Amino acid sequence: MKGLWSRTFLFSLAACFGAYATELELVTGDDYAPLTGRNLAGGGMLTEVVLAALERSGTASSLAWQPWKRGYMMTLRGEYDATFPYIRANQREQVFLYSAPLYVSQQHLFSRVEEAVEVNDLTGVSGGRLCLPLGWQLPAAVQALVDQGVLVRHSPRGLNECALLLLLGRDDFFLADLQLGLHALQSTGAAQARFHVSGSVLSRQTMHLIVPRSRPDAAQLIERFDRGLQALRESGDYQRLITSFTAGNLSRRRFTTTAQ
Incomplete structure (x- = not known):
């Protein structure tokens, strides 16, 4: 009887946790x-x-x-x-x-130090070129500015490309999580002093x-x-x-x- 109980218990345990084994x-x-x-x-x-x-x-x-x-x-x-x-x-x-x-994720704006862009500046940057990789979603407030033509979105394949385009002056700023953005800026090999990270969080x-x-x-x-x-x-x-x-x-x- 004890052996039967043990086998029954083990079978029930296996049934309960079978999904864990997959x-x-x-x-x-x-x-x-x-x-x-x-x-x-x-x-x-x-x-x-x-x-x-x-x-x-x-x-x-x-x-x-x-x-x-x-x-x-x-x-x-x-x-x-x-x-x-x-x-x-x-x-x-x-x-x-x-x-x-x-x-x-804390979203910041990344720009060139000589043309630093802060969160409060966005509505006044008419025609500003915003870089955001293809397939990435913008916060609703920023998307509205793109839809209104205040900002012009450019969408390369990845964030490292955004950082390089920023360095070359072909885009004005990009939006990214702090850690992702810092890593992308470092990928350019340029001196860190050439870039500006917004002091406030966009979203x-x-x-x-x-x-x-x-x-x-x-x-x-x-x-x-x-x-x-x-x-x-x-x-x-x-x-x-x-x-x-x-x-x-x-x-x-x-x-x-x-x-x-």
Whole structure:
């Protein structure tokens, strides 16, 4: 009788946690340093956060790299289980469930020091050339200025191109998360004193892991991931991981700023 009970208990345990034994197939994109990038340590800051959170939740995972649009569509079709990092967008929320925030992105303006642009200057920069990579979304207030013709948007392939075009004077400023923007400016190889970073934050956006709503277990997958992410935060490892990627950028930040 004892042996039967043990087998029954083990069978029930396996039924409850069977999904945990299945490897979760993730996909993300490249050239988004320091947040994601196949040539970065650990695949980038948010790649490490996601993998560590899954590990804390007892979930095995694998990671693939695809062009951003392709990886997104393959996840939507169910060819991957989840993708990251994505900000909230109305159309996207109709087809994906979002995890708890992986990271709070602070959007700044990056310009040349001799033609410094601050957040409060935007409405007066008539005809200003704004660089933002193809496929990236602008905050609603800035998009309105583009729609009104106050700002002219230019959309190259990536943020490093925006930084180079800024240096060459072909664009006037670009908008990006602080860490992404600092990394892009450093990629030009130019002296940091040539650039200006806005002293005030234009907007804040949260970044998330997303799972297609079409998955029968989508809500359970998100709940499990969120538990792992919370455990990562409570242990202090989340902050140590973030600091390991951002400390270098912040210590080298000698760009001019204007306090607001």
